[in-house]
Amino acid sequence: MDGVHDIGGTDGLGPVGYRPEEPLFDNPWERTVFAMSFPAMASGLNLDAFRHGIEKMHPVDYLSSPYYEHWLFTMEKGLVETGLLTEEELRARTQQFLDDPSAPLPQRSDPAAAEAIVGFLRSGAPARREIDAKPAFAPGDRVLVRNLHPKGHTRLAGYLRGKRGVIDAVHGAFVFPDTHAHGLGEQPQHVYTVRFDSVEVWGPGADPRTVNHFDMWESYLVALDGDTDDRAALDR
Amino acid sequence: MSTDHVLPVRPDYNADPTPDPVVVARVKALESLLLEKGVLASETVDRVADLYEKEVGPRNGARAVARAWTDPDFKQRLLADPVAACAELGIGGMQGEDMVVVENTDEVHNVIVCTLCSCYPWPVLGLPPNWYKYPAYRSRIVKDPRALLRGEFELDVPDEKTIKVWDSSAEVRYWVLPQQPPGTEGLSEEELVELITRDSMIGTGLPRTPDSPAGAR
Numbered sequence: 250m251d252g253v254h255d256i257g258g259t260d261g262l263g264p265v266g267y268r269p270e271e272p273l274f275d276n277p278w279e280r281t282v283f284a285m286s287f288p289a290m291a292s293g294l295n296l297d298a299f300r301h302g303i304e305k306m307h308p309v310d311y312l313s314s315p316y317y318e319h320w321l322f323t324m325e326k327g328l329v330e331t332g333l334l335t336e337e338e339l340r341a342r343t344q345q346f347l348d349d350p351s352a353p354l355p356q357r358s359d360p361a362a363a364e365a366i367v368g369f370l371r372s373g374a375p376a377r378r379e380i381d382a383k384p385a386f387a388p389g390d391r392v393l394v395r396n397l398h399p400k401g402h403t404r405l406a407g408y409l410r411g412k413r414g415v416i417d418a419v420h421g422a423f424v425f426p427d428t429h430a431h432g433l434g435e436q437p438q439h440v441y442t443v444r445f446d447s448v449e450v451w452g453p454g455a456d457p458r459t460v461n462h463f464d465m466w467e468s469y470l471v472a473l474d475g476d477t478d479d480r481a482a483l484d485r
Numbered sequence: 486m487s488t489d490h491v492l493p494v495r496p497d498y499n500a501d502p503t504p505d506p507v508v509v510a511r512v513k514a515l516e517s518l519l520l521e522k523g524v525l526a527s528e529t530v531d532r533v534a535d536l537y538e539k540e541v542g543p544r545n546g547a548r549a550v551a552r553a554w555t556d557p558d559f560k561q562r563l564l565a566d567p568v569a570a571c572a573e574l575g576i577g578g579m580q581g582e583d584m585v586v587v588e589n590t591d592e593v594h595n596v597i598v599c600t601l602c603s604c605y606p607w608p609v610l611g612l613p614p615n616w617y618k619y620p621a622y623r624s625r626i627v628k629d630p631r632a633l634l635r636g637e638f639e640l641d642v643p644d645e646k647t648i649k650v651w652d653s654s655a656e657v658r659y660w661v662l663p664q665q666p667p668g669t670e671g672l673s674e675e676e677l678v679e680l681i682t683r684d685s686m687i688g689t690g691l692p693r694t695p696d697s698p699a700g701a702r
Contacts, residue, residue: 257600257652259624265616265637273538273612276504278512283612284533285516285525292524300602316603316618318508324515334518342514347506354517359526367532373608375582376656404654406600408627420583423656440655442585456631459648464655 250400251407253308258408258451262312279317286320287366294327296374297430301402302327378437380422384467386441390416391473394443394465402430405469409461412450413473414443417462425466438467542611545576546660547681549609550692551674554665563662564588571609581608581658587651588662589688594642595661596634596688598626599653606658610683617687627652638689661688668694 256262274280290299302323303311311319328334346352386392396411397403404426422437429435444462447455519525549571553560563570567584571577584606587595599605600623605613616622625633630648634640642648651659663685669677672695680697684690 254601256620256624257598257627259620262621262624265622265625265633266619267616267637268614271615274534275615278504278509280534281512281516281530283537284530285519287533288519288525288529303602312620315508316615321508321511321515325511328515333522333524334515338518339511339514342518343507343510346510346513346517350506350510350513352513354513354527355520357520357523357525357527360528362526363528363532366529367536370533370536370579371577373578373580373582377583404601406652406654408600418585420655420657423583440657442657444649451628456629456648458644458646459630459650461627461650461652463652464657466655 250304250402251398252304253306253311254304255407257406274317275315279315282317282320282324286324287370288362289324289328291366291369292328292333293331294324295429296376297402297424297426298327298330298432299323300426301430304402376424378422378424378435380437380439382422382439384419384439384441386416386419386439386467386470386472388416388418392416392441392443392465392470393473395469395471397469399427401427403427404464404466406463408450409443409445409463412445414445414449414463416441417444418442420464423466425468427466441465441467441470443470537607537612541578541608543609543683543686544678545571545574545611546606546609546683546686547678548574549576550662550681550686551677553662554677555674560662576608578608580604581606583657584609585651585657585659586662587649587659589664591646591664593647593649594688595649595651595659596626596630597651597653597659597661598623600624600627601652601654604653604658606660609660610686614683626650634689638684640690660686662686663692666692666694 274283290296303319305326306319306322325339329336392414394409394412394414397405418441420440420442423440424435425438441464442462443465444460447459447461448457450461516525520527549563552574553563559570563586567586568577589595603613603618605617627650630650631642634642653659663681666680669680680693682690682692685692
């Protein structure tokens, strides 16, 4: 989707807010949200759906809320969509804690379950998959980024659509977020790092000695050869 | 005409860490429901947070960089297969399942970002700092990295040096192998670890030198 999250190249967002020292979590609620996200995802909310939920925040909220509020939002929406929770019980329970902020949490001790989550974090959850198809591109190939505007989740950033680049690296196949986020399966595709000349991306005023690199799933790209008109390639 | 004095910095995420009571109540509501439904255990929040507060952080990446500076064979392995090389040091896990290490040289400076969300190599750098996750850095570093590094990170990358920006848009996680500071060749691996900052592995800073002021980025 063409959302506010797709923010590369947007002007006017002000200083980066660098803090030389900062705690890992500014508030205890952020710590809770971070940690809860892993059991929440293990209950059936996959990472791509989790990311897409954040993209569906209203742009005003997205830009003005603390980072972990994004995670809270996508868990609330996503766990209603998976059927684990209902909006009614979330609303009612939130009201209870607003009325009585010191109300105790239910106790459910299960140290083995907590260790299992930690073990999962230590080992990781690879998105790499083996597929039969050979990669369509090789390092050095010239490619054009397709001008795609799907309504749902995509990892194709707006600042690179329609731009010409060169395959920099071939990484193997990975779960395709554009389908996986929507319950349409993993449908793994080859992923490539594509490098882009800064002037191609940002126009004639760009710093000529910068190079943008971006990882692209194969279906985001079309081949360019010396004789191909860019416009014709885009229409393939 | 400068408008700096009349326009507020918006959003100023760092201005007031006082939590919003509605957000706090929403978090408790979700936490209590996940506990009741058997999805969350009471011990999980502390165990998971402890992992990143006490164990997994930029010191991991610093260990790998210091090893690479002192052991050319390890450096080759780190650049060729970072996941396997880090595993030699006991480093790996979530958000580091596939990694690429990009090497700074006399000709090239590298910097990482995730414009679409907040992807970051957790096993080597820990969880990302706030500024890495917020819109301003993500929007600006891909467009004019040299100006942003000079203006807000006190890092002057000379005009003749190429800046490569790595936007972590898929499930490959990037991080930077910084150049070893001149004059530190005689230091031990343990001493070198102390010089290797988180920012030097993001690409928004350089390693300290032994005479850098305390707290230097």
